[in-house]
Amino acid sequence: MAWLYLFIAGLFECGWAIGLKYTEGFSKPLPTVLTVIAMGISFWLLSIAMKTIPVGTAYAVWTGIGAVGVAIMGMFLFNESKDILRILCLLLIVTGIVGLKLVSKGEA
Template identity: 50%
Template sequence: MSWFLLVISGFLETAWAVALERSQGFTKPVPSAVFAVAIVLSMLGLGLALREIPVGTGYAVWVGIGAVGTALIGMIWLGEPANIARIVCLVLIVAGVVGLKVFH
């Protein structure tokens, strides 16, 4: 259950990061509200997951999921550059996250 919570919390990190950008400095109410709800739920899930997962592993996995998810959304939907070097770097992050899970 802890790993499930951690993964969901990582996806919520992606949601709050994108909502933060879309809020345009908290001037747009809907993305600002999405940001607030997503960050609270993300932190709550991370905190609960860390009851059973070591903090170094849990935090690294949470950040990795959030970073990869945010970068992919940026490249796919927000027009950020998508080149082979960026994709290779994202694959390396995913490999690190998987490695942390496997060697937990």
Template identity: 50%
Template sequence: MNWLILVIAGLFEVGFTTCLKLSDNFTNFKWSAGFFICISLSFYLLNKAIQTIPLGTAYAVWTGIGAVGTVLMGIFFYKEPSDFLRLLFIFLLIGSIIGLKIVSE
């Protein structure tokens, strides 16, 4: 169950980074509010997850989900580059996240 909580926390990390971009330096109230809601939920859920998942593993997975999700948001919604090397390293990061899940008790 805590792995699911950790994944959701990572998705909220993608939410807060996306809202951060859209908040236009916190001048757009709607996206600024979304940022604070998402970051609060992300940290709360991360805190719940580390009750049973080792801290280093949970943090690496949380930031990995956030990094992969944020890069994918950039590629699909903001026309950021998606060249071979960038995608290769995203897949390596995904593999590392899966590997941490496999080797963690």
């Protein structure tokens, strides 16, 4: 279950990171509230995952999911670059996330 919590925490990290863009410097109330809620849920789920998964692994996976997710969302929501080298770099991050999961034996 810890890995599921960590994955969901990473998705909420994507939500709050993208949400920051929509808050326009925390000047828009609804996006600000939703962003803060997403932050809270993301940190809470990360903390639950860290009960079982080592902190270095959990944090690296959490930030990796967030980085890849936000970069992909940026490509579609904000017309950011879809350059092949950028996509290959994102695939390297995904490879690292998968690698951390594979070498984290004995953890829930």
